[in-house]
Amino acid sequence: MVTGASGNLGSAVVDTLQDVCAGVVCVNFSDPRHGTARAGRQWKSRFAEDRRHRHLQTRSLSGGCRQVPLRPSAGSMASSIRSAVSAWALSMMTVWALWEKFMSMNAKTAYCISAAVLKPMQEAGYGRIVHISAAPGQKAGARQAAYAASKSAVLRLTEAIAAENRKHGISANCILPGTIDTPQNREAMPDAKTDTWVKPESIARLIAFLMTPEGGVTTGGAIPATGKV
Structure with missing residues (x-):
């Protein structure tokens, strides 16, 4: 799947x-x-x-997220204070919407798909799960809080699945890609040096190996796939 x-x-x-x-x-x-x-x-x-x-x-x-407008405060609160509070609240709503977006797209998706396949894998006594995380999931940079937290959740989820299901013959690993060589990334970074970017096909072959019986030698891993060396 x-x-x-x-x-x-x-x-x-x-x-x-x-x-x-x-x-x-x-x-x-x-x-x-x-x-x-x-x-x-x-x-x-x-x-x-x-x-x-x-x-x-x-x-x-x-x-999607519902935006609830703030009601003006009663009494004599200055309009400038109301504006400041409204701006802060709207800013926090935007930040929270971004947080929920990444958590849903990354962590929730990984959790739901894992929960769906684990029981039949346990019954079969065999399974391979490979999730995609990212380097910020291990150490975040500036302005990466929501993205990094969601990718860290994927890593921790994968580690727990691996620990709990080794006895069932199920492995679980995470791939941590570098910059993937895609048309979108080339368009977004036209001046970047792309010779070290990782090809989607290379990551796909790594995933394919982890799904084999031989790939079960690794479980609970956070495996970098950062491009050609």
Whole structure:
């Protein structure tokens, strides 16, 4: 099962696993405003006619954050103070919305997908779980609080899964990619040196190895994938 199967990394993972797995379930988040996502670079030609692969579309069940306007204070409070309080409150609402966004996108997704697959894996006595975290999950930089906290949660979740499920033949690991060589990153950083960026296909091959019986030698790991050396 590959979550985010329509993204740059997810597509590479799907394309890599199709040759080594009996079947691949592709899971995407779909925003109704953006139409239907496609899983894998050749989804239309490859997966539409291949019954080994299933494509699942998931939609957000929440309507997003509700912004509640502040009511003006009664009495003689100066308008400048009300404005300052309102600005602070709106700022905090924005920060909290960002926090919830990253926690939902990273930590909650990892938790939910792990909870869904662990029981059948335990019953089978075998399983492989690979989550994607990031270096800020180990040590955050400035202005990375929400992102780093969500990625740290993924790391801690993975460590707990690994510790609890070794006896069931289940491994759980995290990949910590460096800058991934994607069209979006090249557009955002046109002057960057890209020769050390990591290719999505390279990360996909690493994930594919961790999913093999031999890959079970590693569990509970935070594995850097920072590019070519």
